Amino acid sequence: MSIKTNLESIKQTLPEHVTLVAVSKTKPDESILEAYTAGQRIFGENKIQEMARKWEALPKDIEWHMIGHVQRNKVKYMAEFVSLVHGVDSFKLLQEINKQAKKHDRTIPCLLQVHIAQEETKFGLDENEVNALVDSEEYKQLSHIKIVGLMGMATYTPDKSQIKKEFKYLKAIYDNLKGKLPDISILSMGMSGDYMLAIEEGSTMVRIGSSIFGARDYSLL
Numbered sequence: 001m002s003i004k005t006n007l008e009s010i011k012q013t014l015p016e017h018v019t020l021v022a023v024s025k026t027k028p029d030e031s032i033l034e035a036y037t038a039g040q041r042i043f044g045e046n047k048i049q050e051m052a053r054k055w056e057a058l059p060k061d062i063e064w065h066m067i068g069h070v071q072r073n074k075v076k077y078m079a080e081f082v083s084l085v086h087g088v089d090s091f092k093l094l095q096e097i098n099k100q101a102k103k104h105d106r107t108i109p110c111l112l113q114v115h116i117a118q119e120e121t122k123f124g125l126d127e128n129e130v131n132a133l134v135d136s137e138e139y140k141q142l143s144h145i146k147i148v149g150l151m152g153m154a155t156y157t158p159d160k161s162q163i164k165k166e167f168k169y170l171k172a173i174y175d176n177l178k179g180k181l182p183d184i185s186i187l188s189m190g191m192s193g194d195y196m197l198a199i200e201e202g203s204t205m206v207r208i209g210s211s212i213f214g215a216r217d218y219s220l221l
Contacts, residue, residue, distance in 0.1 A: 003031060004038040006212045014206070018199055021065050023191075023209030025050070029057055031213055036062065044086070044207050048074040055081050067151075067207055069123050072096040080104050086151040086188055086207075087113045089123045091133055094145055101144035109148045111188055114173055116166040117155040124152065127173050134180050149186030149204075150174050154194055163194050167201035174202070 001009075007022070014020060021044040024032050032043060036059060045051035046068025055064055063083035070087055078085075079100035088094055088110045101108040112133070115124030125133070133139055134147065152170040154163040167189055174187045188205040190198025195206040 003034040003212060007035055007038050007040055010208060010211060013196065015199065017204055019205045021205060021207045022212050023067065023207050027213050029054065032058060035212065048078050052077045075100045082108060085110045087123065089113045089125055094142060098142040098144045107144050107146050109146050111149050111151040111186060112147060114150055114152045114170055116152040116170050119155055130173060130177065147181060147184065149184045149188065150177065151188040160197060163197050164201060167198050171202040
């Protein structure tokens with residue numbers, strides 16, 4: 001099936017309040033343009049320099065989301081244009097994003113990444129760290145970032161009850177955080193294999209790649 005057909009069928013499964021991020025990591029410009037022509041405007045990348053190259057080459061009304069683990073020394077390459085950083089997993093990273101955003105006179109929206117999976121390979125803060133960060137005076141001094149929600153990745157498992165439990169836990173943290181940050185509106189959870197479960201548990205943003213573009217080409221990683 002074509003990218004356009006895949007996109008249309010996925011969008012039919014999404015409620016109006018759920019935003020689709022088309023995960024275009026490793027995908028060529030031609031595939032992104034095919035999705036763009038079909039109406040998609042939000043794309044997610046996991047490597048900053050690859051995203052920066054695509055930003056240079058592709059239409060300027062695309063919103064680029066950084067969905068992968070962020071190395072602090074590479075923030076400068078995306079600070080000029082990134083629309084949302086999904087994977088903020090430390091205060092030091094938040095400070096660096098703030099510093100680089102200031103250079104471009106921007107305020108960069110960010111999601112705090114919460115570790116909800118059983119796998120140790122996933123990054124993220126725990127619930128106590130999220131609360132300590134947003135309660136800190138140091139955080140309140142950062143005027144060029146805005147925390148707009150949370151992101152999390154469930155355990156890679158066929159056990160749907162485990163996945164649902166993890167998404168439910170992240171939603172509970174999100175709901176509690178709303179008491180401190182009433183303007184947050186994004187709960188980014190759910191990917192190609194589990195996004196329907198994520199939506200059931202309250203996701204407002206899903207990150208879908210292979211179901212749109214086909215299997216990833218790992219030789220490009």
